[in-house]
Amino acid sequence: MTDFGFHLSKSSQLDLSRVDRERLNRLYELEPGARICMTCGSCGATCMAAPYSGMSVRKMLLHIERGLDVKPLLSKCMLCGKCTMVCPRGINTRNLILNVCKLYD
Amino acid sequence: MIDRIPSGFHPFVIPFLAGMSFVFLYCILGVVKIIYELSWAERRKLFLSLINPKYIYKNLRDIFLDCLIHVKLWKRNKLLGYMHSSIAFGWFMLIVLGHLEVFLFVPGRINLFYYPIFFNYFVAEDAVTLRGSLLFFLMDFFLVIVLSGIILAMIKRISSRLFGMRRTTRPSVMNNIGLYALWAIFPLRWLAESFTAHISGGSFLTVPANYLFREFLGNDLNMLPTWWAYSIALGVFMFVLPFSRYMHIPAEMLLIPMRNAGLKIRSARKGFARVQVLSCPNCGVCIDACPMTVNRGNVKDCTVYLTRQIRRNNERRIDEISDKCLMCGKCEALCQVGVEGPNLRLMQRATRSYRISPDFRDIDTEPMIAAAQGSKVLYFAGCMSRLTPVIPESVLSVMKKAGVDCTWMDRDDALCCGRPLFTAGRIEEAKQLVAKNEEIIIRSGADTLLVSCPICYKMFLENYHLPGIRVVNYIPYMYDLVKQGRLTLRKSDVCYVYHDPCELGRGCGIYDEPRKLLGRAAAIAEADKNKVESICCGGSLGSLSLNFQQRERMTKAALDNLYTSRADAIATACPLCKATFARYSDRPVHDMAEIIDART
Structure with missing residues (x-):
């Protein structure tokens, strides 16, 4: 069949039952900065991994809070720390990323 | 030669003998354990260096200059240098001269290894009858030197500021016991030798003291108790040594040959790392050096506390200290012993396990290789330069003015050099980035890699294998251009x-x-x-x-x-x-x- 480039979007319905509150609270404990993110997207704008995996700390946090899989996002993070430098809220994003890598799979 | 005690033994030597045997046994077992923990290649490297005359000379020289004379400390702080070398070198000379006395005057007793230490108790002749006044003089001379060092140490304990140290380490219980035992040893030795000076001779320090004491006391009843006390102080010090900071004395003698042999820290606790940890003298120079200790904060996160917590196996604190460090390397640069604080932390970080690991192997480098080709000089600005775009712009502008044909490797898509992952302890992941970048650089056809970010530069120098390619920082490169007259x-x-x-x-x-x-x-x-x-x-x-x-x-x-x-x-x-x-x-x-x- 000829592919005209049109297709049905996948469902974007969130399954909030998949949010692991216990794990999320543990993350907040390990990096309190995770709570103060205002999703401005500065992190994504500077991210070195964004071209490869669409990574941004903002998206990563939203994924976690929505019970989505963060592994593909993090698969190209080089921990370069530019997101930390530009974060207007002063979040230690590298610590956040490392702790997400420890807690989530 | 008249022996005062024909058997050549008195029970007061027992505390010293027990302590000394304990330390010897502990150190020998420790060395065996550490050598066992080394990898086969490291062991081979170490043993080969130990039979190489060049290394033997270097080891002996370094041990003499660093452990006894404390040359590095002298260069940094004369008062602290004098304090340490007076105690270390003075004590060393007392031991050497004691052996010399036994060797010259009672060669039959040289096999008793407590004899040189308690020589003056066992001998009933003095400097005149032995014709050894020079030796006796030297013994007193070095005792004065050591005593002066001990007095300085006591003053330092009260006010470290007088010695140019704003902050110093808080001593642990064992360190305190060792410290007071060490302080007691030499005044007790002086007292003991003074009480026996009319029997076994002495020199300018002990003979006058002997007159004074006998004038006041009128008897010799204090003689034996002081010799007992001297021996007990030595014994206590020896027993505490392996569990206190004084372990640095024997450990440094192993650290120096290992470092000279080119060993690197490859594990968080074992082998060379263990020697490094034991070699930390807890002096606290790293506390003033550490940039984190501003406003009295984070003092307990300095290298001196890292080594202490590693010795205590306090895993929670070891992890905290390891994660906090800026890895700026100042503690290591100023450390008199050369304890590699940042590397110890790095190896601790490398022990972490993560459930998510990045994987860069499937990144397509072909477009990056194509973009990097074209000139002999390849310029790498580094990720961080994207936040300061003026740096790559200026570098390229300067290169243009100097007529250097230069291609900007990471103008568009680029990969990190790997150092951030490396310092976070994710060494395997960093190696994937290194491999990708090596491929880009080698296939670009350039012969010079110009780097303007020192973080990347260090990574390229130490962790990359780029045969035939000169890795150069932009500062020396520009300075060469200026010297050649290509830039005015x-x-x-x-x-x-x-x-x-x-x-x-x-x-x-x-x-x-x-x-x-x-x-x-x-x-x-x-x-x-x-x-x-x-x-x-x-x-x-x-x-x-x-x-x-x-x-x-x-x-x-x-x-x-x-x-x-x-x-x-x-x-x-x-x-x-x-x-x-x-x-x-x-x-x-x-x-x-x-x-x-x-x-x-």
């Missing part, structure tokens, strides 16, 4: 203070070229702490857990240090330092490339 600099009347970035200065040893280059473009002032003592800007990627507020304090402290120079502007050679300083500085912060670009 007009000198401005702005006065700059140059901030040594950790990775470029302590990391790669580049201190002079930036100053020489800057000197041709502007006036230079020096900050209070500079070069090897330069203070980290606080933005370092080395630290994993320091938060924004803590870093802010460090940046401001580092700026205060730069302000002491009264310069008009700050020059640096690292995009991270520039971005961090620019946030709080009340005067302009320029990268070296900007300054050179503006003055050509």
Whole structure:
């Protein structure tokens, strides 16, 4: 069949039952900065991994809070720390990323 | 020769004998354990160096100069140098001369290894009958030297500020017991030798004391108790030694040959790392050195406390200390023993397990290789330069002016050099990035890799294998261009203070070229702490857990240090330092490339 480039979007319905509150609270404990993110997207704008995996700390946090899989996002993070430098809220994003890598799979 | 005790033994030597045997046994078992923990290649390296005359000479010289004379400490602080070398070298000479006395006067007793220590108790002849007044004089002379060192040590304990140390380590219980035993040994030795000086001779220190005591006391009843006390003090010190900071005395004698043999820390606790940890003398020089201890914060996160917690196996604190460090390397640079604090932390970080690991192997490098081809000089700006785009722009502009054909490798899509992952302990993941970048650089056809970020530069130098390609930092490269006359600099009347970035200065040893280059473009002032003592800007990627507020304090402290120079502007050679300083500085912060670009 000829592919005209049109297709049905996948469902974007969130399954909030998949949010692991216990794990999320543990993350907040390990990096309190995770709570103060205002999703401005500065992190994504500077991210070195964004071209490869669409990574941004903002998206990563939203994924976690929505019970989505963060592994593909993090698969190209080089921990370069530019997101930390530009974060207007002063979040230690590298610590956040490392702790997400420890807690989530 | 008259022996006072025909059997050559008295029960008071038992505490010393027991302590000494314990230390010997402990150290021998320790050495066996450490050698067993080394890898086969490391063991081979160490043993080969131990039979190589060049290394034997170097080891002996280093042990003599570092452990006994404390040359490095003398260079840094004369008073502390005198204090340490008087005790170490003085004690060493007392032991050597004691053996010499036994060897010359009672050669039959040389096999009793307590005899040289308690010589004056066992002998009933004096300096005149033995014709050994020079030896007796030397014994008293070195005892005075040691006693002067002990007095200084006591003063230092009361006020370390007098010795130029603002903060010092809080001693643990074992360290205190060892310390008081050490302080007691030499005054007791002086008392003991004084009480017996009319029987077994003495010199300028012990003979007058003997007259004085006998005049006042009128009997010899104090003789034996003081010899007992002297022996007990020695025994206590020996028993405490393996569990206190005094373990650094034997450990450093193993550390020096291992370091000279070229061993590296490859594990968090075992082998060479264990020797490093045991060699820490807990002096606390790293506390004043550490940029994190500004405003009395984070004192317990300095290297001295890391080694202490590693010895106590306090895993929670070891992890905390390891994660916090900025890895600026100042503690290691100023450490008199050379304890590699940052590497110990790095290896601790490498032991972490993560459930998510990045994988870079499927990234397509072909477009990057195509973009990197075209000229002999390949320029790598580094990720951080994207936040300070003026740096790559200026570097390329300077290269254009000098007529250097140069391709910008990471203009569009690029990969990180791997150092941030590496310092976070994710060494295997960093190696994947290294492999990708190696492929891009080698296939680009360039013969020179020009790097303007010192963080990347250190990574390229130490962790990349780039055969036939010269890796060069932009500062020496530009300085060469200036020397060759390809760049002409007009000198401005702005006065700059140059901030040594950790990775470029302590990391790669580049201190002079930036100053020489800057000197041709502007006036230079020096900050209070500079070069090897330069203070980290606080933005370092080395630290994993320091938060924004803590870093802010460090940046401001580092700026205060730069302000002491009264310069008009700050020059640096690292995009991270520039971005961090620019946030709080009340005067302009320029990268070296900007300054050179503006003055050509």
